[in-house]
Amino acid sequence: MGGFAFMKIIRASQGNAPFYAILEGESVFPLRGLPYEALERDGRCLRLAQVRLLAPAEPSKIVAVGLNYLDHIREMNDPNPEEPVIFLKPPTAVVGPEEAIVAPPRSSRVDYEAELAAVIGRPCRNIQAQEADAYIFGYTCMNDVTARDLQPVDGQWTRAKGFDTFAPLGPWVETDFDPDDAPIEARLNGEIKQSARTSMMIRGARELVAFASSVMTLLPGDVVSLGTPEGVGPMRPGDVVEVTVGGIGTLRNPVRA
Secondary structure (H helix, E strand, O other), rough: OOOOOOOOOEEEEEEEEEEEEEEEEEEEEEEEOOOOOOOOOOOOOOHHHEEOOOOOOOOOOOEEEOOOEHHHHHOOOOOOOOOEEEEEEOOOHHOOOOEEOOOOOOOOOOEEEEEEEEOOOEEOOOOHHHHHHOOEEEEEEEEOOOOOOOOHHOOOHHHHHOOOOOEEEEEEEEEEOOOOOOOEEEEEOOEEEEEHHHHOOOOOHHHHHHHHHHHHOEEOOOEEEOOOOOEEEOOOOOOEEEEOOOOOOEEEEEEEO
């Protein structure tokens, strides 16, 4: 896509040293520097079992899209927006695979929201949808965790969406991925709660990346999360939530208090 090589990119750690790497099967090939700049291997070859997967991007911001699946709009009793509804999640909300989602004590309902997310590979501002592939590095899974009971209290979404651990990302960035018609689902303790296809999105990935770039400059590593389908619901401490996008993989996170 867009001149970026076709591969799985992970961010991982061995001990306390995080690094980006190419994942090929069970083999991990660490890179020198950031993958957006150059895919230069540092000469090592590790086994996947030897490393801990981290969130595969370090965004300066997460631009998240609300109300992008019609069935979800209906379940939330919201009007169909004339333009994309976007909001920001802070980088401090990011956690990786198997890291805990922490339910804040001030919220009595914390929801999962399975989403496909685009990871930006080049700075972009005011691009057109037909140009977006040249700026999208790849795609990953995201859980747009939401303190549902705080949304109507505040009248806007910053607090409800912005708590630490409320943006799980992973398990990796898939650069060879077609976002137009992939299955997406959320499972809570193994039970399917959300099941849809990205073809059901009101606005597609490229249009949404272009729209976000018309508002703010997107930087390498930034994430544009593309909305959630019908079936959002609460999760509680002790639960395990999984977000799966076909063609990418599964993001798994436990929930704790």
